[in-house]
Amino acid sequence: MSWFKEDGLRYDEKGRILRLDQRVAPKLNIGDRFFDCANGRWATLLRIRPAEEALGAPFEALYDGCELFAPFVGVAMHCDIGEVISESR
Numbered sequence: 001m002s003w004f005k006e007d008g009l010r011y012d013e014k015g016r017i018l019r020l021d022q023r024v025a026p027k028l029n030i031g032d033r034f035f036d037c038a039n040g041r042w043a044t045l046l047r048i049r050p051a052e053e054a055l056g057a058p059f060e061a062l063y064d065g066c067e068l069f070a071p072f073v074g075v076a077m078h079c080d081i082g083e084v085i086s087e088s089r
Helices: none
Strands: 009-011 017-019 033-036 041-048 059-063 072-076 081-085
Touching: 033 059, 033 072, 041 072
Parallel strands: none
Antiparallel strands: 009 017, 033 041, 033 081, 041 059, 059 072
């Protein structure tokens, strides 16, 4: 078994990396809030980077700070996205 599958990851039909428990890639819009499973914190989506710039991590977001860390801007891959709260709600 490859490390990819050992880490619980797979490719979807469009070549995006997803967790084994993800049926489909997340659909996000600018302003949506999402939980980043890899970072263990909530973030607000700022922009979706084009594929040639993204290198597999298209979601640029402002991550929430905590008592130890200030808020920061980071990127997430499709497999990092957990719960999503749509800004249109």
